[in-house]
Amino acid sequence: MVVNRAVTFISHSTPASLVQKELDLDTCYREDEIVVQVYAASLNPIDLLVHSFACWPFIGSYEKTYSRDYSGVIVKRGDKVDPKWKVGDKVNGLYNHLYGYHGSLTDYLVLNPKQQPAITHMPKPADSKYNDFVVNAAWPLVFGTAYTALFNYGQKLGPDSKILIIGASTSVSYAMLQIAKHEIGVKTVVGVCSSKSIDYNKRLGYDYLATYDQGPIVESVGKILVGDLNNEKFDLIFDSVGNSEFFPVMDKFLKPKKDNSYYISIAGDRKMDYSNPRLRDVFSTMARILRPFKSYNYAYFFLKPQSDYMDLGSKMITEGTYEPIIDSVYALKDFQAAIDKQKSNRAKGKLVIKVKDDL
Ligand SMILES: NC(=O)c1ccc[n+]([C@@H]2O[C@H](COP(=O)([O-])OP(=O)(O)OC[C@H]3O[C@@H](n4cnc5c(N)ncnc54)[C@H](OP(=O)(O)O)[C@@H]3O)[C@@H](O)[C@H]2O)c1
Structure with a gap:
């Protein structure tokens, strides 16, 4: 028997709290499951959103565990688990759930690797000031999101493609920038960020930066388009914030639909206030998704x-x-404190929680 701690909530009106229960490590998993002792987990905005939208009684009165990203060590495996997952292996991944009894902000995570395929043997970071478990708990969800936007919509992006990223400072966008630059070789990535984050994002590798807090974004990006890009339009506009300014003027910024250009959003038409998210922010996005006959390719x-x-x-x-x-x-x-920082929407990078005390 071990003590299993977990950060949980019951509904939107109960705070996140650290609970602990006894867990029998010999009987808590099925023959197709592994038990991962979690060393580190990281937060994402989705963790706050599901908590905020948890309306009792629809979601039940059981304790729901926080978070999705994890790194740790396999401590138990069922007999029918693929032999590539062994006791003692260091792994990291994304545990996908909605109001799950299990989540990654816990000492022991029980999962079926076939049903939760976003799991890998933990890579060794080439050069990091952080512990390997900390680094590897920080990337699955944001990296996977950037990857999906770049590769899952049939676009053939290459060195001459032009990408506009609304929300240059977000963790998802940073992953997109690195994939675009190092794996696809894209030469032109334009970012939109706050005026105080311009230098920060220049250092990260954006080629051009526009601001969202010094007048309309379309004007700021328009100046770059005309002044620096020879008025060549974008192949991909990626929104990781929640914005609708480009829709009325899309043809001025995005290449024609026939060129397989895309506007891809992961945050919808309106920016959410994570300290007080509202369902109305979701409705405008639903209307755009459902609207037929759009003159541009749109994905959410x-x-x-x-x-x-x-x-x-x-x-x-x-x-x-x-x-x-x-x-x-x-x-x-x-x-x-980590949850509060995530709510502020001012984090520059990931918020990682060391679950193992002596990490
Ligand atoms: N659909 C999906 O599957 C999926 C998956 C992952 C994430 N998401 C969503 O994607 C978004 C980004 O997630 P994340 O974890 O990468 O975020 P994050 O790292 O927490 O983003 C924080 C950054 O957002 C920037 N920001 C705040 N307000 C902004 C605005 N109005 N315009 C542009 N940038 C702004 C801030 O930098 P500045 O100094 O530049 O303001 C801040 O540093 C979230 O809305 C999240 O819910 C969706």
Whole structure:
């Protein structure tokens, strides 16, 4: 028997809290499951959203565990688990769930690797000031999201493609920038960020930067288009914030639909306030998704658990062409400080929680 701690909530009106229960490590898993002792986990905005939208009684009165990203060590495996997953292996991944009893902000995570395929043997970061478990808990969800936007919509992006990223400072966008630059060789990536984040994002490798807080974004991006890009339009506009400014003037910024250009959003038409998210922010996006006969290719998606992005992420971490930026690292007892930082929407990188006390 071990003590299993977990950060859980019951509904939107109950705070996140650290609970502990006894767990029998010999009987808590099925023959097709493994038990991962979680060393580190990271937060994502989705963790806050599902908590905020958890309306009792629709979601039940059981304790729901926080978070999705994890790194740790396999401590138990069922007899029918693929032999590539062995006791003692270091692994990291994305545990996909909605109001799950299990989540990654816990000491022991029980999962079926076939049903949760976003799992990999932990890569060794090429050069990092952080512990390997901390680094590897920080990337599956954001990297997978960037990968999906770049590769899952049939676009043939190459060195001459032009990408506009609304929300240059977000962790998803940083992963997209690194994949675009190092794996596809894209020469022109334009980012939109706050005026105070311009220098930060220049250092990260954006070719041009526009601002969202010094007048309309379309004007700021328009100046770059005319002044620096010879008025050549974008192949991909990626929104990782929640914005609708480009829709009325899309033909001025995005190449024609016949060129397989895309506007891809992972955050919808309106920017959410994570400290007080509202369902109305979701409705405007639903209207856009459902609207027929759009003059541009539009996609909005929720990340699915897949192994392909874990493979590429591992390769890039090992090669040193990608390492997630980490804003801050917290002890498990300080989980609320991490949640508050995520709510602020001002984090520059990932918020990682060390679940194993002596990590
Ligand atoms: N659909 C999916 O499957 C999926 C998956 C992952 C994430 N997401 C969504 O994608 C978004 C990004 O997630 P993340 O974890 O990468 O975020 P994050 O790293 O927490 O983003 C924080 C950054 O957002 C920037 N920001 C804040 N307000 C902005 C604005 N109005 N315009 C442009 N940038 C702004 C801030 O930098 P500045 O200094 O530049 O303001 C801040 O550093 C979230 O909305 C999340 O819910 C969706």
